[in-house]
Amino acid sequence: MIELRNLSKSFVTADGPVEALRHVNLTVNDGDIYGIIGMSGAGKSTLVRCINMLERPTEGSVLLDGQDLGALSKKEMQQVRRKVTMIFQSFNLLMQRTCLQNVLFPLKLAHAPKAQAEARAKELLATVGLPDKANVYPAQLSGGQQQRVAIARALATEPQVLLCDEATSALDPKTTQSILELIRQINRDTGITVIVITHQMSVVQEICNRVAILEHGTVVEEGDVSQVFSRPKAAATRALVFPEMSGGEGQLSSGYGQLVRLVFEGSITTNKPLIASMAMECGIAANILGASTRTVGKREYGYMLLEIPGGPDELARALKYISTVPNVVAQVEAEYSGKEAAK
Amino acid sequence: MNQFALAFTPEKLQEAWHVFLTEFPMGLWETVYVTVLATFFAIVLGLPLGILLVTGDEKGIRPLPKPLMKVINVIINFLRSVPFLILIVMVIPLTRAIIGTSIGSVASIVPLVVAAFPFVARLVESSLRELDPNIIEMAQSMGSSTMQIIFRVMLPESVPSLVTNFTLAITTILGYTAMSGAMGGGGLGKIAINYGYSRYKYAVLYLAVIVLVILVQVFQSIGTRLAARLDKRIKK
Numbered sequence: 101m102i103e104l105r106n107l108s109k110s111f112v113t114a115d116g117p118v119e120a121l122r123h124v125n126l127t128v129n130d131g132d133i134y135g136i137i138g139m140s141g142a143g144k145s146t147l148v149r150c151i152n153m154l155e156r157p158t159e160g161s162v163l164l165d166g167q168d169l170g171a172l173s174k175k176e177m178q179q180v181r182r183k184v185t186m187i188f189q190s191f192n193l194l195m196q197r198t199c200l201q202n203v204l205f206p207l208k209l210a211h212a213p214k215a216q217a218e219a220r221a222k223e224l225l226a227t228v229g230l231p232d233k234a235n236v237y238p239a240q241l242s243g244g245q246q247q248r249v250a251i252a253r254a255l256a257t258e259p260q261v262l263l264c265d266e267a268t269s270a271l272d273p274k275t276t277q278s279i280l281e282l283i284r285q286i287n288r289d290t291g292i293t294v295i296v297i298t299h300q301m302s303v304v305q306e307i308c309n310r311v312a313i314l315e316h317g318t319v320v321e322e323g324d325v326s327q328v329f330s331r332p333k334a335a336a337t338r339a340l341v342f343p344e345m346s347g348g349e350g351q352l353s354s355g356y357g358q359l360v361r362l363v364f365e366g367s368i369t370t371n372k373p374l375i376a377s378m379a380m381e382c383g384i385a386a387n388i389l390g391a392s393t394r395t396v397g398k399r400e401y402g403y404m405l406l407e408i409p410g411g412p413d414e415l416a417r418a419l420k421y422i423s424t425v426p427n428v429v430a431q432v433e434a435e436y437s438g439k440e441a442a443k
Numbered sequence: 444m445n446q447f448a449l450a451f452t453p454e455k456l457q458e459a460w461h462v463f464l465t466e467f468p469m470g471l472w473e474t475v476y477v478t479v480l481a482t483f484f485a486i487v488l489g490l491p492l493g494i495l496l497v498t499g500d501e502k503g504i505r506p507l508p509k510p511l512m513k514v515i516n517v518i519i520n521f522l523r524s525v526p527f528l529i530l531i532v533m534v535i536p537l538t539r540a541i542i543g544t545s546i547g548s549v550a551s552i553v554p555l556v557v558a559a560f561p562f563v564a565r566l567v568e569s570s571l572r573e574l575d576p577n578i579i580e581m582a583q584s585m586g587s588s589t590m591q592i593i594f595r596v597m598l599p600e601s602v603p604s605l606v607t608n609f610t611l612a613i614t615t616i617l618g619y620t621a622m623s624g625a626m627g628g629g630g631l632g633k634i635a636i637n638y639g640y641s642r643y644k645y646a647v648l649y650l651a652v653i654v655l656v657i658l659v660q661v662f663q664s665i666g667t668r669l670a671a672r673l674d675k676r677i678k679k
Contacts, residue, residue, distance in 0.1 A: 152584055181586035192581035195676045196600050206585045208595070237675040257585075 102128040102151065102261065102293070107160035109146050109317075120146040122317040123160070128310070130260075133287055133294040135308035135325070137301065137340060143317040144297045148263050151295065152184045153177055164261075182210055185254040189266035191246040193238040199225060199249045200234040206256045217256075224252035228282060244275035251282065261293045262286075268303060280306045301340050305329075305395070313337045329394070330365045330401050331429050342392050342403045357387070357409040359433035362422065364402035374425060375406070384408060384418050450645035459638075459646035466634055471654060473548040474630035477620050481552045482613045485559035489612075492519070492560070493567020494593055504579060505589045519561040527558050527619055531626045551620065551628030559616050566608035570601045603674035610666025614659050621655065631655055 107124040110117045120143045128134045138144050149155040151162055153169050162169045169180060185206070193202050203224055207217035225231055228248040238246050247267060254262055264283065268276040284307045287294050296308060304311050304325060311329075312322040313336055320334035332338045338361070362374075379385045387407040394401045408418045415432065422430045449455070496515070499507035525533065531554040538545045538553040574597060582596045598605075624632025625640075631651045639648025671677065 154580060154584060178586035178588060181584060186581070186584040188577060188581060190575075190577050192575070192577045194578065194596065194600060196602060196673075197675070205595070209585055209587050209591055239676045253585075263584075 101130055101163075101165055102126075102295070103163040104147075104151070105161045105163065107147075107150060107157050107162065109143075109150060109155060110158050120317050121150070121157070124314075124317075124319055126312055126319060126322065128293060128295060130293055131287070131291050132310055133284070133296060133308045135296045135298065135304035135311040136314055137298055137304050137311060138314035138336070139340075140299060142314040144299070144314055145265060146317075147314065148186075148265050148295065148297045151261075151263060152181055152186060182206065182257040183259050184261040184263065185257065185259040186263040186265060187247065187250045187254050187267045189269045191238075191243070191250045191270075193246055193249055193253075195238055198235050198237055199230065199241070199252075202238065202249055203252045203256055205253060210257055221252070221256060224255055225249070227255070227286070228252045242275075243271050244279060247271065247275075247279055248282065251279075251286070255286065255290075255292075259292065261295065264294060264296045264298075266297055266299070269298070269300065273302075276300075276303070277306070283307060313340065330363055332363070333431075341394060341401075357407045358415045359389070360386075360406045360408055360415070360418065360422075361431045361433065362402075362404040362406060363429045363431075364404070365400075365427040365429070374422070374428065378418065378421050382417050382421050384410070384414055384421075386418065446643065447645060450643060455644065455646050459644065459650055462634070462638065462644075462647050463650050467631070467650070467654065470629070470631045470634045470651070471658075474617070474620050474624075474632070474655075474658070477548050477552055477555065477623075477628070477630055478613060478617045481555035481559060481616050481620070482609070484552065484556040485563045485612060485616065486609060488556065488560035489563025490567050492564035493571065494597070496564060496568040497571040497597070498589065498593065504583070504592055519564055522557065522561040523565070525558075527554070527622055528626065530554055530558050531623060546627045548629035551623035551626075551630075555616055555619055555623060558619060559612060562615065563609075563612050566612060567605065570604040570608050571597055573604055574600055603670045603676075606666060606670040606673060610663060610670070613662050613666070617655070617659055617662065 104124050104126040107121055108119070109121040110119045112118075124147065126134075126136075136144055136147060146155055150157050151169075153162070153172075157170065164180065164184065169177065172180060193199075194205060197205070200218070200221055203221035204217055207220065212220075222231070222234060225234055228251050230245060230248055230252070233241065233245065233249070238249065241249065250267075251262075262283070267283075268279050271279060280303060283294060283296075286292060287307075294307075296303060298304060308325050310323065311325045312319045313328070313334060314320070315334070315336040321328055321332070321337045328337060329341050332341050375386055375388065387409065388404060389407055390405040392403045394403070408415050419430055419432070422428055492515070495507075496512075496519075497503055498505045499512055499515075501509065501512075522530075531551075534554045534557050535545045537557070538550050541553055542550045544550050578596060578600060579592060582592045587596065620628065620630050621632030621635065624630045624634075625636040631654055635648045635651035635655075638644040639651070
């Protein structure tokens with residue numbers, strides 16, 4: 101289990117201190133595939149580097165099975181890093197070594213017996229689907245193959261935790277799929293805990309069971325993937341789940357009324373003509389500003405942005421009506437109505 | 444100009460050819476071994492210093508106290524900026540202390556090493572700085588110690604670049620041997636100066652220059668080929 105307790109990290113730059121992380125609290129359970137998602141500059145890379153102490157947190161602590169990593173000596177930390185390994189966006193293979201030598205690299209660092217290490221390295225190359233590439237140099241491999249070698253290398257010391265720092269961001273969609281499939285398979289077979297740092301929603305949808313949304317160095321939302329995606333509370337989450345639906349609502353709306361976001365969970369609800377029946381039963385003709393659907397895990401989610409004409413009374417009636425429909429969650433855009441009221 | 448033309452009469456050419464056959468083999472041998480030994484010792488001193496410049500840097504893997512780095516840099520820059528001719532004279536006491544004399548081919552190795560090792564250190568520094576910092580980070584994330592990063596990552600990954608830069612070093616040192624030849628050293632430089640400058644035997648001088656040019660070409664093409672051959676990033 102990995103626990104981040106009140107983790108903060110600030111950097112001193114020429115323009116003064118920059119707070120990359122602010123009081124982050126997270127718990128990653130054993131066997132989780134935990135997604136940490138955010139836009140670039142949200143602090144994801146800093147966060148993942150704090151987990152293996154490549155970056156020292158300015159405040160707070162990282163606990164691995166209850167052990168405070170910040171309190172470890174340099175030597176002890178080197179031991180821990182054999183149990184918490186990492187793969188990278190740019191693969192970071194040793195270009196002057198063969199694939200086999202690359203996989204052997206962490207084993208040699210750990211002074212593993214040679215014959216044993218080589219057997220293990222070959223086995224790992226087979227696991228990642230490259231048994232015939234042992235004596236090939238990385239430059240002769242495709243990006244996806246290089247990342248497979250990097251995964252084999254990261255697994256060499258039988259780690260408990262695999263940190264993936266934008267591991268698929270440099271790959272095309274099809275290769276991304278196959279790498280994610282490989283990570284999921286390894287997670288299933290070995291029970292390894294995986295922490296996935298990404299800016300791609302699709303990656304989280306594909307393999308994660310839990311997710312944290314990071315924005316400006318703080319966790320704005322955290323929980324099970326299905327739960328977070330079906331009821332995206334934070335604006336940052338909505339922007340990630342339905343990127344085409346965020347921003348620009350002001351221009352779309354007539355300016356008379358309140359904005360309400362609806363999230364439908366499961367495909368049954370999409371069979372009910374909610375908007376039409378609301379118009380007939382409540383006499384509220386909602387204006388649809390946008391709509392979209394997403395598949396997260398195995399479930400379908402619908403998303404709709406409505407403008408409810410009229411004042412607070414109409415809004416209350418509409419919300420009451422919507423609340424009677426199962427599996428639909430409504431949220432009033434407070435920010436938007438606030439702006440309108442100020443006019 | 445007239446005198447210059449007179450230096451290439453058939454008799455003069457014949458005389459030059461005689462010098463070529465009798466004195467050049469020894470001169471060539473002296474030049475080669477002085478160059479190779481001086482380069483070797485320059486690398487022995489310059490390589491660790493170059494590594495130190497990179498690892499001890501503020502953003503390096505093992506930062507050293509800033510004032511210490513400053514002192515090292517100033518010393519290197521000082522040695523690099525003293526003209527070689529003057530450096531030869533400056534290190535005469537050191538040469539005498541090490542070799543026992545300041546005259547001759549072997550003695551000329553000392554000033555060559557003193558002049559070349561700071562240069563080699565800078566070359567090593569630039570080779571190691573070319574390395575993708577992400578690779579270093581990878582090694583750290585796998586639990587490498589500082590020494591493991593240096594010997595298992597930085598140096599092996601920089602081999603092609605280091606070979607290219609050492610080739611540059613050896614050809615530069617070869618050029619310097621001619622200068623040390625004029626200041627009591629041996630080799631082709633001494634022959635060129637003795638005959639060409641002191642006795643106006645330009646034909647000998649030109650022959651010596653041709654041999655030196657060929658020598659540089661040989662060193663350079665060996666180095667270039669070796670670097671390409673060692674570089675596994677090149678798709679074959």
